[in-house]
Amino acid sequence: MNAPLFNRVALIGIGLIGSSLARALKLHGLAGHIAISTRRAETLATAEKLDLGDSYDLDAASAVKDADLVIICTPMGAYEAVAKSIHDALKPGAIVSDVGSVKASAVRDIAPHLPQGVHLVPGHPIAGTEHSGPEAGYADLFPDHWCILTPGPDTQTEAVDKVAALWKACGAKVEIMTPEHHDRVLGITSHLPHLIAYTIVDTADQLEDDTKKEVIKFSASGFRDFTRIAASDPVMWRDVFLNNRDAVLEILGRFTEDLTAMQRAIRKGDGDALEEVFTRTRAIRRSIIDAKQHVPDIKPDGQDT
């Protein structure tokens, strides 16, 4: 086997993504040593029981000592505290990255607390499941998925290339863009859909009990897909909306405008307007399938009516 890409990789936070990454690093022999750190002793014990790494520390600073690569995998709300806590322990030339769903705020919360000579290469693997925690991860989470990197204009190319190489070795496709552009695109493709799914499931949750029972019993696709999305990790998603507020509010504004127009069309019985929109939207589905975007192989009942 070739020499590992990094001698020591420190993973701060070991939830779904962190634990999947640990498994992938091990599977592909990408790290000479995997140091795992997480705040909760119980989670750390689970990670050790699952044999996800080579060393385990409740103290992030100890984990990052001598690390060539540090990947922050905590909820984004903890980024600033984590960055401050590892500042003194980071070795010169070390690379710091993350896996958060919002990138501008990642730069905002981490960059100011890194010492000179440490390279920040924020990342976002667009992959996951509705399950959370170290047990939920698996080495095969990343193949065929995009991992977006958002380094600054002056970031050392070699550092960016090494992080890109790591994700490619895990099977991911890598794209580089600005944090702001990432946040706008993901605000549309992921954040708004999650907000809407959470909301509609909550709307159903507030129905009278008998109707609610029926809704659960006859849960047809549309809604059933939404419940899966709305089962995602609450803390992670809280942080997504707190940190990508402007992009989400902007696209949410456009969405509510469009929804109001649909509401009016229904109220007025304007079938032509409805049919026109419903016909237009078919094209985007085709584009996505043509773009060979990894589409889940959903059983036919995935589209109950």
Next chain:
Amino acid sequence: MNAPLFNRVALIGIGLIGSSLARALKLHGLAGHIAISTRRAETLATAEKLDLGDSYDLDAASAVKDADLVIICTPMGAYEAVAKSIHDALKPGAIVSDVGSVKASAVRDIAPHLPQGVHLVPGHPIAGTEHSGPEAGYADLFPDHWCILTPGPDTQTEAVDKVAALWKACGAKVEIMTPEHHDRVLGITSHLPHLIAYTIVDTADQLEDDTKKEVIKFSASGFRDFTRIAASDPVMWRDVFLNNRDAVLEILGRFTEDLTAMQRAIRKGDGDALEEVFTRTRAIRRSIIDAKQHVPDIKPDGQDT
């Protein structure tokens, strides 16, 4: 093999559901003769090429002649015209049913045009895919899915039992309720989610071209699931919203209230309110899985973030 449940079954309309039903009737030997009628000569020719039935008529009246069971499988917008056109040809004691997604309007459009002695047993198999047309159907569409029947209080029990027996023989689970209750429940579990999916995909469709390309390229789950839902048959869904207007507008009103509250929480940076909702919504997902509702086996990437 036992004697078929019906000597002659007429299917008016042969799209996804009609053609799936034709295949299932044949597979399980439920009809001595399957008469297929549809408005478009081209579609009828396709049905014949696929060998879906035993006889093929552009004229619905000819198809229903001597039929013991007539199932209207056209878009709901055609129900009244179909009912009028078959009135004189229906044999005494015949059963008329349908497969539409809205039941109160089905009764409204069909019942007044049926002769005395003909039994109306409206039905809605909660099954389908985002694909349309006779080629899209398959005999195995109904197993493990609910088929809801909404007969009137005075409908002959024997007629209801025979329609229920047919759907059970196709593998479906049968439930009986009032049309109004059906429309309210489906308005929440299916119609509103489809309206929202159509809307968000249309919102994305109206983005500037470069962003749109990126949205398609990086289409993460939430959104990707929505595009599948929003690829459903435009005419069928136009008719759903035209015919279930009140129930849809009522639940849409609740949804927009809740969405506005979420918007406010995001704008105010109220993380506690967001986390509370996101935590609550997890429970419904569990209830649905516990209710053994047939959940599509979505690959882990079905929940990208």
